[in-house]
Amino acid sequence: MALSKIFTGSFYAKNAAIFFLVFYFFFGIVPGNMLLSYHLTLIRGFTGNVDFLCLVLLGWAVYNAKCVLFILKTLSARESLYLYATLGVLEGREKWSTWFRIHFSLYLPALTYSAAAVCIAWNDKHIGAVVTIVLFQLLMLILPLFVYDRKIKNPGTTSLFIRWQQKLNRLFTKPLWAYYIYELLNNGSRSLFITKGVTGLIIIATYSLMEQPYELRFMLVGLLLVLLAHTVLVFNHRQFDDLKLSMSIQLPLPLWKRYAHTLLGYFVLLLPEFIFLVVRTYQVAGPLDQLLFISLSVSMLVMWRMLLYFPGLDQDKYFRWVLISIVVALFMILGYLYWYLVIGLQVLAFTIFSLRYYKYEPPLAEVQ
Structure with missing residues (x-):
């Protein structure tokens, strides 16, 4: 319950404005009697078009990266040092299930819409889109868990993105x-x-x-x-x-x-x-x-x-x-x-x- 408040509650509270805009775009601007047909058309559009599907997957990947960066930033905050004593003692199945629940709660909006897309694509016989979305979302759920585990085990290390950024700054002078x-x-x-x-x-x-x-x-x-x-x-x-x-x-x-x-x-x-x-x-x-x-x-x-x-x-x-x-x-x-x-x-x-x-x-x- 405490971890849910620290991570999930804070994440949705901090990004409430963005979620409101997304919700308004997907649901608020469409008349109620056209809402179902609007989303069916949208989902069939990207499940039946490779370019459109790649763009949607990119959007989900960006949102997933936002979730990961939020958790890493929370762990890096000075007031969150006690979390290392709490989460660092977890081992085995309990450790992975805890990280999974935390990440799942943040990534849930993307998973909900992708689940609907999988059902519609399966019904339309777009098997390639079904397999692609399922495998992609499994990666989005599993890979971040290893990132969190590494952060807990090595609290003082710099993230891969920051190290890559620092290396580029040393190698290249920006025009x-x-x-x-x-x-x-x-x-x-x-x-x-x-x-x-x-x-x-x-x-x-x-x-x-x-x-x-x-x-x-x-x-x-x-x-x-x-x-x-x-x-x-x-x-x-x-x-x-x-x-x-x-x-x-x-x-x-x-x-x-x-x-x-x-x-x-x-x-x-x-x-x-x-x-x-x-x-x-x-x-x-x-x-x-x-x-x-x-x-x-x-x-x-x-x-x-x-x-x-x-x-x-x-x-x-x-x-x-x-x-x-x-x-x-x-x-x-x-x-x-x-x-x-x-x-x-x-x-x-x-x-x-x-x-x-x-x-x-x-x-x-x-x-x-």
């Missing part, structure tokens, strides 16, 4: 353009993974809903939704630069190279989407279309970033300009003006950057 990517991977992983999960679903839905033959404009409209999902990451980029890289303006770098760093940074940020798009469309989209996907995506995000060099542009005004640019881009795409849109975005972005970069002053609220 300027990679600092924000590194920040997202370390301290913004939740928002990054949520964004990538949403964009993966958008790409799958766009390609699946597209009627044959292949229509470039339809794919570009879906790509605009993918870019729209990145707006928060772009907005937070300004705050990161203001707080962590304010002295970079003193570096002896020409303006064009600073702009090129921004282009490269957003290209790397969007690299998972580009790879996924190539996998989904390589049979129907030629090299020029693939180049258009990359050019338009990077140009749009860079232009949104440059807007943030204007003083007094708060979050509400920023999103207002983002929506205006989306509407303009939509009309140009429908008018087949793809490359004119890319050129226009680049010219506008570089013009703003050249005029505002050295004049920009961070808001006092961000630097204090």
Whole structure:
């Protein structure tokens, strides 16, 4: 009972807002009379599609990692030192059953939905999906137990992720353009993974809903939704630069190279989407279309970033300009003006950057 309060109660209390948002997305936005058909369609969608299933498994793996990291963080807290005397004396079956109950209670939401998916997939004769989900969830339940056991036996050791991170820091010097990517991977992983999960679903839905033959404009409209999902990451980029890289303006770098760093940074940020798009469309989209996907995506995000060099542009005004640019881009795409849109975005972005970069002053609220 005490362990349940320490781990399970604290976990759900700390993440109550996230669980509420997920619950609202899966149950709150759907009318009651359509709830069953909505979830049946969703489950049949990923049990009958390999790409969609891989994305769902990735989401479950991320949630499982969140559970594991929470337990490890709880064990590492100074006020939790007494747990080593409590859990460290357990042996054999009692030890493993205790860790299993703790981890099971945290991972239960994913297991509940996957159990429903297994039943529906079995009924639809999708045996491959059934076997994949069952084996995957067994791994998600068993592997963390050895992590917890190792932590109890070696309380002073550094986690594998931290050791890998420290080794990379010793081996590689991060270039300027990679600092924000590194920040997202370390301290913004939740928002990054949520964004990538949403964009993966958008790409799958766009390609699946597209009627044959292949229509470039339809794919570009879906790509605009993918870019729209990145707006928060772009907005937070300004705050990161203001707080962590304010002295970079003193570096002896020409303006064009600073702009090129921004282009490269957003290209790397969007690299998972580009790879996924190539996998989904390589049979129907030629090299020029693939180049258009990359050019338009990077140009749009860079232009949104440059807007943030204007003083007094708060979050509400920023999103207002983002929506205006989306509407303009939509009309140009429908008018087949793809490359004119890319050129226009680049010219506008570089013009703003050249005029505002050295004049920009961070808001006092961000630097204090």
